[in-house]
Amino acid sequence: MSTVCDDNALETVKNWTFLLDKHGPATVRIIVASIGLSGLYFFCRSIRLFSCFKTVNDIPDEFFKKHIRLRGIVSNVDWKGRLVVSHIPIVKLPFTGNQDSEVLIHLAAVNLEESGINWLRHNLLNNYIKFELLCKNEIDNSAVCDVSVKYKTLPMMMKNVNREIVRRGLGQVINYTDNEHIKALHMIPHYNRLVQNLLLSESYADKRGVGKWKRPKLVEAVSGYPSQIVDLVKNSNIFIFLQICYTAAKEGAIVLKNLSRHINTLALHIYTVIGKTLNLMSRFYRLFFKQ
Template sequence: MDEDSDGNDLLNKVSRFIDKNIRNINNAISLCGGIGLCFILYSIRIHKRFTCFSQIPDEFIQKHFKLRGQVRSVHDDHLLVEHKPIISIKRSTVPKPLKLHLAGVEYTREGAQFLEEHSLNKQVWFRLIQVKGQDGIDCIISLRKSMFKIWNLNEEILFHGYGKVVPVIDRTGNKFTIKLTQRLLQAELYAERKKKGMWVQPSRRERFTNWFHNQPLYRIISFIRKATSRKV
């Protein structure tokens, strides 16, 4: 009985202490939660604007983080995208854009025109895959085409036949990159079956014309015509 009464007294004392200090306890829990939240936000660089790939933590690339940005220009093998952090601070100078490559895709001039038409000055999301070269990054780039439709530009380029697949080389055997390559190959196969873009079969006349232009006789005729025109 004495042990039971001692236990009950201790429990009552703890309960009374909690009742009297419930506000302080709640404040302490909120403070700890706030500190933890601040640590998490700092760890994911919520305010950091990246202007070159060397500023991006290795962990971001290894875990394939997704970042937001705006396409500033389109080139033959890459896009220049200005990174937009979650918390953006206005600056007087124009930040330097990142050089992003479409992971697993080598696109044609028609592909570059397609990207320029649909993504220039648009907001995009880019998922980091791996570093490419000295100043570039392989990414999966996507944009919102409409309220209910999101385009994966890597796949869209291939669906339209404006490029071909270049397998993503990952020596670690990452399942993510393996699945990415499989999806890209499916998109390329679709364009090839539908004969779209670069997979369009030339007509018989076009094939004959191309063949004839490569013959020595045609080259001789062309040379004579040019020589005659110069004399005239």
């Protein structure tokens, strides 16, 4: 009986050994592939490889901390110069189709002029851009970004929109009185480096005299000198003192004129009274003493 059991056990072992020899490598490959695919799935899910962000609130805070660079199409530029971007996922699946996305983007560290907003509408509308997330603006719920767009002449190259705006004099670096700007400067190294580059671009625009830094031509400047000199003289202390003296002298002359008129009238009355008195005295003398 024991011999039969040993033979059965040996046969079972042989069968399992045969199955392992035949299907073992394939089974191991399937297990490894499954683990790899699972890891790839969780990795893609963690970095939102297929996610399309519809608003700024959909973007994870981790993306802002790591300054992830996203891409999209500019669908609109509002009256404040903010870009409304239709976000494109890192990997777009063929069967997903177009999704409605309106991510509001604010150009980091730039105060736009009206001409700058018009430039954005002319050059970025319906164009493909890349934007690096720097921080989130809690006031208007927009993403503060460093934006790049493709050159029209060189499609393979990108130009920085923030620097291009400042370099053309269509905007300037945000004033240091802005609290959010100061906070970002101290806490975000990427933002600090961007501001340094923008200050260089602003200095370049100022030296060239372009955009808001445009200076009048020589003829216009020379023609404006007389009016500037007149304004300078009018606002000087000496001119104000002379003006006060002239006004006082004019008022004094008017008073003296009126006074002299009254004195002349009084003198005329006195002269008339004296004349009449002398006439009466002469008549009285002839009437009483010549007889």
